Structures are given as structure tokens and as C-alpha cells.
Amino acid sequence: MPNPAKIFISSAYDRDLIPLRSDLKQILEEAGHFPLLFEENFFPWEPNFMRTCLQKVEESNIFILYLNENVGTYWESDKSSPTYLEFRKAIDQKKYIIAFLDAKLKAQYGDIIEADLVERYKAYRERYGKTPDYTIDIVEEVIEQDLSPRQRSNISHIHPFIWAFIYDVRARGIWTEELELARAEAAHKKVKEYLSDRLGEGIKFVPMKDAIYENALAVEEFSQYQQYTSTLLCYLNEGKIMNWSDFLKEGIKPLEGGAIHQRPGTYLAEEAKKFKSCEAMTVYKAFNGNMKLCGSYNVIDPETQYDLTDINSYVVTSYTQNANEIGYSEAKKLLYYTLKIDEYVLCFHYPMGEGWNEQKVEAFKKEIEYAIIDKTLFTDFLADLIGGIQHDC
Structure with a gap:
């Protein structure tokens, strides 16, 4: 019986992205996959809706991220957003991540924010011996202290958290493909290429799946055995x-x-x-x-x-x-x-x-x-x- 790949599609629920999400869902379904979108198949919802979202990320095999200028829901007290929490869960669960970044936003980040943000982030780590609790705190320092009035004006309509989000994606070593809504087909084609590459890599391991499974069990048993012997001694x-x-x-x-x-x-x-x-x-x-x-x-x-x-x-x-x-x-x-x-x-x-x-x-x-x-x-x-x-x- 087929076991379709579950593919989580994550983004702010932005009206510009709704058609993109819907079209990608159809393309993935036609290819035999099972796309996960909160507006389509997250039910039944728990009272804490975020818990449901994160559970769906855990269930998924592949995580697709779309980032544009819209931050969506932003929780000031937590300095976070639903999309960001989904991304962090995907990282924690070691999911295969395909990330797209709005082309104009990507250019602005590279031209205006990136160099100063990287420098300030590095200086913070060297001074305090740890990473900042929230990257957005460093972003706000950059905007307030490093940018010219003209630069601040050019990005004033973009929530600072977006820059923090982009930095954290890049810091995880995840390549961001350019996203142009006018060329949505190109984005869909790129997703297919990533999935094809993933399939090609996965097929190499099919003949070894039994050995991989057995080795995983052996590692788990050895860990238990190590604890067992230490306790008895x-x-x-x-x-x-x-x-x-x-x-x-x-x-x-x-x-x-x-x-x-x-x-x-x-x-x-x-x-x-x-x-x-x-x-x-x-x-x-x-x-x-x-x-x-x-x-x-x-x-x-x-x-x-x-x-x-x-x-x-x-x-x-x-x-x-x-x-x-x-x-x-x-x-x-x-x-x-x-x-x-x-x-x-x-x-x-x-x-x-x-x-x-x-x-x-x-x-x-x-x-x-x-x-x-x-x-x-x-x-x-x-x-x-x-x-x-x-x-x-």
C-alpha cells in the first residue's frame, strides 16, 4: 500500500501567497504526495491551535517555507510568529527543508541588513559567550544605529522580525530560493526538482533499509545497556x-x-x-x-x-x-x-x-x-x- 510523503507548507497566511499554496497543494497531490496546509487539513484543532500546527510539522517528512514581507501573526511577548515556530520545530525534528524567499525582500536583506546584522551578532557572541535570546533585538539595533534615514525609510513597511527570521534561516545553513509571485510556475518547478533530488538520494538507501533500522535499534539498546551496567556496578x-x-x-x-x-x-x-x-x-x-x-x-x-x-x-x-x-x-x-x-x-x-x-x-x-x-x-x-x-x- 502506498505511503505518500507528508509535505508541510508553511507561510504567513498572506493573500498574495494563498494562490501559491493552493496551486502547490494540487501539484503535490497529483504527484501522489500528501500536502499539509492549516487551511485545509489540520482538523481536529486543539484549543491551543499552535500545538496542532507543531504536531503536523512532526508528522511531516518535508517542510516547505515561503517568506515574504508579511509577518502574519506576531506575538510581541514571545518575539515570534506561528510560521517561525513551525520552522523551529522542523529544525528540531531534522526535517528536509525547502525555503523560498521573496526576490525583492532577499535583495533588500543583502543590500541593507545582512552585513551589519552579521557583524553585530558576531560581536554579541564574543562579548557574552552565547547567542542572543532573540535575533530581533540585534535587528532593531541595526535599524536604529547602523542604517541611514533613507535606508530606514525604504524598509519601514517591513516588520523587523522578518529580517530576524531570514537571518535564522541562513544561520542554519539553509539555502533560500528566490520567489517571484509573477513566476509561480518557476517556484513549483523548483519544488519538484528538490523532491526529485530527495527521491534520488533516498533510493540509494532502499536496499539498506533493514540494516539501517537494525542499526538504529542496536544504538538504542546499547544506550540502555550502558545505563544498565553503570547502575548495577x-x-x-x-x-x-x-x-x-x-x-x-x-x-x-x-x-x-x-x-x-x-x-x-x-x-x-x-x-x-x-x-x-x-x-x-x-x-x-x-x-x-x-x-x-x-x-x-x-x-x-x-x-x-x-x-x-x-x-x-x-x-x-x-x-x-x-x-x-x-x-x-x-x-x-x-x-x-x-x-x-x-x-x-x-x-x-x-x-x-x-x-x-x-x-x-x-x-x-x-x-x-x-x-x-x-x-x-x-x-x-x-x-x-x-x-x-x-x-x-
């Missing part, structure tokens, strides 16, 4: 875990629930059941013929030890057979997953909810383990960390 002091309950609470946080699939890892994988996030954990260590409790989290009255001859204990079986075990308690509706590391056995407790019984757990053992070890990056670190600690049970 904070609970160690001279090779010993100082607070087992808090340590294990952090240890199971990434162990979220999910789907259990039949034929997991194949093209025929099909969701069969679900399991919930790990909610509790115990750790045992072999000592003097027993598996003794080292620590626990969220377990009421955990067993303090198991005899190594207790064949009914999943902990014991995991240790003696040197294997991971999956067990189930009908009474507690809990699934137990054990992991052996050296002299230790870690036991993870997963609530299973309705629809599970011992027979089903037995039938889905392979699939359950496949689903649980999806978080092996975290459980492996947790197991290795516990396996290397100093602890006398």
Missing part, C-alpha cells in the same frame, strides 16, 4: 553486593514481557501466547551440599536453601545438570526461568496470567526460552557480574 563495594534487593530490582528492569511465537525465528513465526515482564528474582549459591539463598527481590518468604538432592527444585536441577531450567507453579501462576553461572543459580519469576497451565508451559518450553533470551545481552551481564562477586552464603 554502583551496588558493588570491594567486590561485594551491598544491597541485594535493590541490586536485583535494577537487574530485572529490562526483562520485559512480550509475545511467544510458534516457529520462532522463521518466516512462519506466529504469535501463540504472551508472557508478562519479570517481576521477581532470587539468587542461590552452592555451599556445603546445599543451594543457599544469597538475595531476593519481590519474593515473599523465599526458600533459604535447597538440598542438592531435592529433585523437585528447579534451582537444584539447574545447578546439578548445568543447564537452564523452565518450571511453572500452578498455584502462583508463575513461570520460573533459571540460569546457572559457576556456583550460582539465578531464578527469574515471570507472571503468566490466565490460559497457562503446566501442560502448556511444557509444550511451549522451547518457544518460551527463545522469547526470554531475547534479552540475553542484559541477563548475560547480570549473570557474569554475580558469578564474579565475593559472597559467603
Whole structure:
């Protein structure tokens, strides 16, 4: 099913620009795109209309900006306008931006404003060690102190914020195409050229889309893993875990629930059941013929030890057979997953909810383990960390 590009068209709602916006909308629709214009398809509107506009910018793939002499709505208290806030949102969201600037306005900016504005902006940064809060403050200094009476008169009908807006667009490294309303077709042609160029660049990545997606997920998981390892290491002091309950609470946080699939890892994988996030954990260590409790989290009255001859204990079986075990308690509706590391056995407790019984757990053992070890990056670190600690049970 086609997934049309959403293209946000931003400008002051100026009567000179209305035909341009409308014509571009038709051209984009005919090309299979989905143009976003506030006068056409922003409904339903929120009470705060600006929130709706910014949400539409977030939804878009491409942002087209038209700037002319009309500032449109200007909020004096915020020193901003709706169009400018849309532009800033597009920048923050790293949208692909195509900008057009009225040809006459562009010439006036270059001839009258630009040099002094750039110089004063640079001087402000050097003096205060930061950028100005509002570029319009610097623009007003330029108009009042640097321009001749004739120059001020020539641009007196243009709101100073327009010059600030142009500066901020340029400062972001965005090229501004010239816009002449009498030659609107040329502007439309230029938009098509930009979109064609974007398509050409994008096509290069189509064969790599799966790898790009997987790499993005890997970066996200690595960031989570980095935070996870740093947090757990904070609970160690001279090779010993100082607070087992808090340590294990952090240890199971990434162990979220999910789907259990039949034929997991194949093209025929099909969701069969679900399991919930790990909610509790115990750790045992072999000592003097027993598996003794080292620590626990969220377990009421955990067993303090198991005899190594207790064949009914999943902990014991995991240790003696040197294997991971999956067990189930009908009474507690809990699934137990054990992991052996050296002299230790870690036991993870997963609530299973309705629809599970011992027979089903037995039938889905392979699939359950496949689903649980999806978080092996975290459980492996947790197991290795516990396996290397100093602890006398």
C-alpha cells in the first residue's frame, strides 16, 4: 500500500501567497504526495491551535517555507510568529527543508541588513559567550544605529522580525530560493526538482533499509545497556553486593514481557501466547551440599536453601545438570526461568496470567526460552557480574 510523503507548507497566511499554496497543494497531490496546509487539513484543532500546527510539522517528512514581507501573526511577548515556530520545530525534528524567499525582500536583506546584522551578532557572541535570546533585538539595533534615514525609510513597511527570521534561516545553513509571485510556475518547478533530488538520494538507501533500522535499534539498546551496567556496578563495594534487593530490582528492569511465537525465528513465526515482564528474582549459591539463598527481590518468604538432592527444585536441577531450567507453579501462576553461572543459580519469576497451565508451559518450553533470551545481552551481564562477586552464603 502506498505511503505518500507528508509535505508541510508553511507561510504567513498572506493573500498574495494563498494562490501559491493552493496551486502547490494540487501539484503535490497529483504527484501522489500528501500536502499539509492549516487551511485545509489540520482538523481536529486543539484549543491551543499552535500545538496542532507543531504536531503536523512532526508528522511531516518535508517542510516547505515561503517568506515574504508579511509577518502574519506576531506575538510581541514571545518575539515570534506561528510560521517561525513551525520552522523551529522542523529544525528540531531534522526535517528536509525547502525555503523560498521573496526576490525583492532577499535583495533588500543583502543590500541593507545582512552585513551589519552579521557583524553585530558576531560581536554579541564574543562579548557574552552565547547567542542572543532573540535575533530581533540585534535587528532593531541595526535599524536604529547602523542604517541611514533613507535606508530606514525604504524598509519601514517591513516588520523587523522578518529580517530576524531570514537571518535564522541562513544561520542554519539553509539555502533560500528566490520567489517571484509573477513566476509561480518557476517556484513549483523548483519544488519538484528538490523532491526529485530527495527521491534520488533516498533510493540509494532502499536496499539498506533493514540494516539501517537494525542499526538504529542496536544504538538504542546499547544506550540502555550502558545505563544498565553503570547502575548495577554502583551496588558493588570491594567486590561485594551491598544491597541485594535493590541490586536485583535494577537487574530485572529490562526483562520485559512480550509475545511467544510458534516457529520462532522463521518466516512462519506466529504469535501463540504472551508472557508478562519479570517481576521477581532470587539468587542461590552452592555451599556445603546445599543451594543457599544469597538475595531476593519481590519474593515473599523465599526458600533459604535447597538440598542438592531435592529433585523437585528447579534451582537444584539447574545447578546439578548445568543447564537452564523452565518450571511453572500452578498455584502462583508463575513461570520460573533459571540460569546457572559457576556456583550460582539465578531464578527469574515471570507472571503468566490466565490460559497457562503446566501442560502448556511444557509444550511451549522451547518457544518460551527463545522469547526470554531475547534479552540475553542484559541477563548475560547480570549473570557474569554475580558469578564474579565475593559472597559467603
